[in-house]
Amino acid sequence: MSQATDAQRDAIVTWLERVDNFVRVTTPSRCASSSSSRRGGASPVSDASADRRKATAAFNELATFVNAAAPASAWNGEVAYQRLADYLLQYRAAVTRATSPQFALTPTDKQTGLRSVADKLETLCRHFGRLQSLHAAAVAQGITGEATAVETAVVEPRKPVPRAPGPSTAATLWMDGDEKLEKELDTGVNSSNMRQKQKALAGGLVVLESDEDEVDDEFPVTPRVDTSKKPPSGSATKKTTRSSDGEVMWLQRKARRVERSAGAVESSVQGTRSSASGHSQDELRSAIAQVISQRQQLVDSRAAAALSRQALGREQQRVEEEEQALASDEELSAGFREHEVVDGSRSSRDMGDGASGFLPVLNPLLSGGDTQGMERKRMFLRAKQLAFQQVKWQQEKELQERELELLRSEMQARETLAQRELQLRRLRVRAELMHPMIVAGASAAQIAERLQLL
Secondary structure (H helix, E strand, O other): OOOOHHHHHHHHHHHOOOOHHHHHHOOOOOHHHHHHHHOOOHHHHHHHHHHHHHHHHHHHHHHHHHHHOOOOOOOHHHHHHHHHHHHHHHHHHHHHOOOOOOOOOHHHHHHHHOOOOHHHHHHHHHOOOHHHHHHHHHHOOOOOHHHHHHHHHOOOOOOOOOOOOOOOOOHHHHHHHHHHHHHHHHHHHHHHHHHHHHHHOOOOOOOOOOOOOOOOOOOOOOOOOOOOOOOOHHHHOOOOOOOOOHHHHHHHHHHHHHHHHHHHHHHHHHHHHHHHHHHHHHHHHHHHHHHHHEEEEHHHHHHHHHHHHHHHHHHHHHHHHHHHHHHHHHHHHHHHHHHHHHHHOOHHHHHHOOOHOHHHHHHHHOOOHHHHHHHHOOOOOOOHHHHHHHHHHHHHHHHHHHHHHHHHHHHHHHHHHHHHHHHHHHHHHHHHHHHHHHOOOOOOOHHHHHHOOO
């Protein structure tokens, strides 16, 4: 891994905030050796070796602390030295960008959720505020000075495995020009805030800008330092200004770009309006026609099924009536045949006086009153069947009426749903039109005027 993770950087900042660890890893050593040699004290070699041992112990403590906080790190003193140097260089790059007059929140930053310049600095360098507090405390204690300027004169390129983790020249790089850099940072943040307020107050005119002039704030560019040349210190960075001719040309290009963007917005609005209206009307007609055809097919199928059921019921009723009539006729004919057989087999002598006891029994079969009773029973049976059939027809009619009511209510619900879907699509078209205008900062009157064109 060439970069430290978020958990490792959290552990680094936590360790730097303890006691005087920040001073231990950022105090230059060559200044101490040169000053001791000028005072005539101990030898510079012994002082440098002592400082190197202190720095080595400090970096070993940092590695141990990071390994305890993030067990998957497996750092040693050399790795801790490299990661701390990279982290402090990233902080220095963020401070340098913050002092630029063009450093401010862009519409892209606001869409990503950044609310202030401090949030943007946190995205450029994790725990930017905490490192700034440590830096301010070090400046207040008088840690930075002439020795720091001497240390920043030469910046060694980072090697994969350094010889010994001594005091980092990259760690002292960010301390160059401390007081002036702090002032520039404050003025840069204040100026960016003032520009944001002025833009918010002067919101009457909507200016559409292209993406060519936007500055990429997501990927900071770290300058490469040549070891053979002396890099400029923090005090040598100056603000560049455009000449009067360049400003005039830039304003002309900006005006042409605004005109082209306004024409593109107008054409897109007209195309959206025409396409949305045409599509919405066609879709509404097709949806209504589809619903009506479906309802008509359902009604026709239900009516055909009801007619088929009625015809089948009538046919069954006729068959049953014919079978009952045939059964009753067969019973009567069988009774008459039995009476004729009995009457023909007996003689007048056998009947005598005792035959009078049989005549009352056979008499009802031969009389017409019994036939009338059978006819009455048959008529009564047919009346009952007709009554039941009438009740059945009434129930089927009520069922069909309920089905028709259900179909009407369903059709009304479908039409209401189609109308609501159409309203929802219109709202979506308006939202698609309003969103880019709101992002561009258009006023409510301009948005209302655009919506009236629909």
